[in-house]
Amino acid sequence: MGLDIRTIDESDLRDWILALRTGFLRPPTVSEEEIEYRRVEHRPERTLGVLDRDTGRYVATFRSFPQQITAVGGRPVPADAISNVTVSPTHRRRGLLSRMMERDLRAAKERGDVVATLIAAEYPIYGRYGFGPATWATEWQVDVARAGLDPRYSGPADGGRTELVDAGTVRAVGPELHERLRAARHGVIDRNERWWLQTTGAFPVPGEPWTEPFHVLHRAPDGTVEGLLTYTADAVWEAKRPQNTATVHQLIATTPAAERSLWHFVLSVDWITKVNSGLRAPDDLLPLLLPDPRAAKVTTHADFLWVRPLDVPRALEARSYPVEGSLVLAVDDPAGLVEGRYLLEAGPDGASCTPTTEPADLYLGAGELGALWLGDESAVRLAALGRIAEERTGAAARADQLLRTSLRPWCPDLF
Numbered sequence: 252m253g254l255d256i257r258t259i260d261e262s263d264l265r266d267w268i269l270a271l272r273t274g275f276l277r278p279p280t281v282s283e284e285e286i287e288y289r290r291v292e293h294r295p296e297r298t299l300g301v302l303d304r305d306t307g308r309y310v311a312t313f314r315s316f317p318q319q320i321t322a323v324g325g326r327p328v329p330a331d332a333i334s335n336v337t338v339s340p341t342h343r344r345r346g347l348l349s350r351m352m353e354r355d356l357r358a359a360k361e362r363g364d365v366v367a368t369l370i371a372a373e374y375p376i377y378g379r380y381g382f383g384p385a386t387w388a389t390e391w392q393v394d395v396a397r398a399g400l401d402p403r404y405s406g407p408a409d410g411g412r413t414e415l416v417d418a419g420t421v422r423a424v425g426p427e428l429h430e431r432l433r434a435a436r437h438g439v440i441d442r443n444e445r446w447w448l449q450t451t452g453a454f455p456v457p458g459e460p461w462t463e464p465f466h467v468l469h470r471a472p473d474g475t476v477e478g479l480l481t482y483t484a485d486a487v488w489e490a491k492r493p494q495n496t497a498t499v500h501q502l503i504a505t506t507p508a509a510e511r512s513l514w515h516f517v518l519s520v521d522w523i524t525k526v527n528s529g530l531r532a533p534d535d536l537l538p539l540l541l542p543d544p545r546a547a548k549v550t551t552h553a554d555f556l557w558v559r560p561l562d563v564p565r566a567l568e569a570r571s572y573p574v575e576g577s578l579v580l581a582v583d584d585p586a587g588l589v590e591g592r593y594l595l596e597a598g599p600d601g602a603s604c605t606p607t608t609e610p611a612d613l614y615l616g617a618g619e620l621g622a623l624w625l626g627d628e629s630a631v632r633l634a635a636l637g638r639i640a641e642e643r644t645g646a647a648a649r650a651d652q653l654l655r656t657s658l659r660p661w662c663p664d665l666f
């Protein structure tokens with residue numbers, strides 16, 4: 252059977268999309284709108300497909316694109332973002348994903364990307380390629396009546412204000428607000444113009460139903476935009492009683508006051524009895540903002556963004572560290588991309604990370620380093636699980652002091 256991995260030019264897009272839809276269990280038809288939608292973001296050199304020469308069908312898809320991800324401390328690093336990974340059911344478990352992944356990661360390393368990122372459809376797929384779960388996401392459903400908020404709430408107490416705005420205003424002020432968030436919160440990824448067009452209805456995803464949402468801005472007393480909330484609501488009444496659920500599509504804020512104000516806003520809309528929070532960081536303020544936090548029921552809690560280091564010195568030098576310390580990390584990487592022993596010398600004033608021959612403090616795989624990099628995972632926990640090995644007593648605890656963060660990382664966006 253002839254199976255060629257190849258890059259995809261525009262003339263192959265229809266057949267490639269058919270394979271993508273097949274892998275993602277979407278009906279196997281391709282509309283002109285979908286081809287146009289894909290064409291706009293198409294990067295031929297970074298879109299891979301596998302052609303089965305016997306049938307002339309594409310049977311696998313893989314796409315990557317440039318991304319900026321914020322490291323701990325606020326500095327962005329270039330990432331190889333991977334998406335649209337499928338292998339058709341006729342060709343599964345013959346190593347096609349492994350071949351496409353190997354090719355893409357090697358190209359990313361040569362290009363100089365610092366990490367690779369993806370959102371895993373299923374947990375067991377990507378650890379073998381050196382990825383580790385680096386951020387987690389939690390979704391709550393709030394029972395508004397139980398929450399105990401003041402029913403007379405009429406707006407932020409700090410002199411700021413909330414205002415309903417249209418999609419055009421969101422496109423005008425949202426990107427700059429998001430850039431400020433991205434410069435402050437580790438785990439946040441960049442959003443391009445297309446992202447804003449798509450999420451405000453100007454460029455909807457073909458075949459997916461669009462409901463125009465409500466948009467709310469929080470402005471500080473001086474008028475600065477400090478937060479943005481986007482939500483939709485259903486229209487359900489039972490025996491003359493409203494039973495409406497609001498679903499939050501995004502809530503981003505650059506100050507805790509703005510974050511609290513926007514949660515208060517959506518939890519105080521008349522007729523809304525339930526609020527679905529959307530995917531938040533597990534340590535989001537939401538539950539503890541409520542007089543009765545048990546009114547917020549966890550409906551999803553799972554790994555979200557996976558990270559794979561491609562350049563250990565640059566990844567570790569890009570982040571900040573709360574205390575002085577040094578560590579020798581022996582990184583195992585069967586793919587050979589970051590294999591080696593590295594000396595990290597770090598502190599609040601900066602860090603250096605260099606290859607070394609000194610004895611190792613910790614032995615760990617590339618995926619474990621990916622899970623630790625954004626400060627979420629604990630080296631002590633990974634050592635207890637036998638996933639990393641401590642060569643010097645106390646090295647895992649020292650790694651946690653250096654690497655962990657007081658706020659957990661948050662990646663708000665699917666890609």
Ligand SMILES: CC(=O)SCCNC(=O)CCNC(=O)[C@H](O)C(C)(C)COP(=O)(O)OP(=O)(O)OC[C@H]1O[C@@H](n2cnc3c(N)ncnc32)[C@H](O)[C@@H]1OP(=O)(O)O
Nearest residue numbers: 274334335336337338343344345346347348349369372375
């Ligand atoms: C970033 C994203 O796009 S996430 C979306 C991922 N896509 C999907 O989930 C769509 C449905 N699934 C698929 O299309 C395919 O099953 C894929 C892409 C997940 C895997 O493709 P395959 O070509 O079958 O994978 P491949 O044969 O290279 O597998 C390599 C190894 O991973 C394992 N593996 C692959 N998929 C899975 C899985 N879903 N669960 C557990 N193990 C898996 C294989 O068993 C194999 O293990 P081995 O090395 O020990 O033998």
